[in-house]
Amino acid sequence: MSEMIRIAIQKSGRLSEDSLNLIRECGIQFNNGTGKLKSEAANFPAEFLSLRDDDIPGYVADGVADIGIVGENVLIETHQKVDLVHRLGFSKCRLSLAVPRGDDYRQLTDLHQKRIATSYPRILSNFLQEHKIEADIHEISGSVEIAPSIGLTDAICDIVSSGSTLMSNGLKEVEVIFRSEAVLIAHPNLSPARQQILDKLIFRIKSVQAAKN
Ligand code: PRT
Numbered sequence: 130m131s132e133m134i135r136i137a138i139q140k141s142g143r144l145s146e147d148s149l150n151l152i153r154e155c156g157i158q159f160n161n162g163t164g165k166l167k168s169e170a171a172n173f174p175a176e177f178l179s180l181r182d183d184d185i186p187g188y189v190a191d192g193v194a195d196i197g198i199v200g201e202n203v204l205i206e207t208h209q210k211v212d213l214v215h216r217l218g219f220s221k222c223r224l225s226l227a228v229p230r231g232d233d234y235r236q237l238t239d240l241h242q243k244r245i246a247t248s249y250p251r252i253l254s255n256f257l258q259e260h261k262i263e264a265d266i267h268e269i270s271g272s273v274e275i276a277p278s279i280g281l282t283d284a285i286c287d288i289v290s291s292g293s294t295l296m297s298n299g300l301k302e303v304e305v306i307f308r309s310e311a312v313l314i315a316h317p318n319l320s321p322a323r324q325q326i327l328d329k330l331i332f333r334i335k336s337v338q339a340a341k342n
């Protein structure tokens with residue numbers, strides 16, 4: 130069998146549709162059979178793995194997948210040894226700190242000794258350390274935005290896009306920790322043959338992006 134590249138994409142979620150669209154715009158045809166973990170491209174030496182986004186950096190680091198598409202937020206939080214090879218420009222969002230709307234928040238030091246709920250403990254603790262803030266991080270995996278209203282924490286650190294989730298939970302965004310977008314990641318030591326396929330793919334992605342600008 131000739132060499133091919135394995136691409137990990139999100140099975141279903143906010144990255145899926147734009148990831149698949151980008152691949153199609155690159156002229157790559159494949160059957161995206163619903164619920165199928167694996168599918169092969171018809172006209173490009175690639176195979177797709179549909180996974181949960183949180184698992185993608187680990188699979189790419191292990192070499193189970195050669196490359197993957199994931200949010201930069203997840204890439205940084207999982208802290209896996211992979212290369213960020215190209216920025217894709219979709220699924221843009223920010224990781225922000227938010228507090229109850231009625232709080233008279235003035236500056237970051239107001240969070241000193243406070244409790245903060247998040248699904249991004251690594252990014253948050255690095256940020257707090259950098260700014261010399263000591264706070265109590267509560268890691269929760271979902272529905273972070275309800276933590277203040279149920280009395281679990283004083284603040285949250287979560288992904289924000291339109292801001293309407295914060296709004297409907299009586300919260301206000303007070304600091305942006307970082308801005309994220311979908312990125313293409315790769316295993317650090319691809320074989321020359323697979324690297325060549327990746328280069329070809331990046332070339333096509335750049336052409337698609339250039340045509341849009
Ligand atoms: O099932 P799986 O684990 O694969 O998916 P997931 O549920 O963990 O992730 P998913 O599909 O929700 O998001 C995938 C990626 O999309 C994230 O890692 C981000 O990089 C990016 N992204 C872009 C977002 C958002 N926008 C976003 N708005 N991820 C999450 N949200 C959530 C946020 O957590 C909050 O609950 O949407 C809410 C806020 O949205 P607004 O518009 O109300 O501000």
Ligand code: ZN
Pocket residue numbers: 181182183
């Ligand atoms: Zn996830």
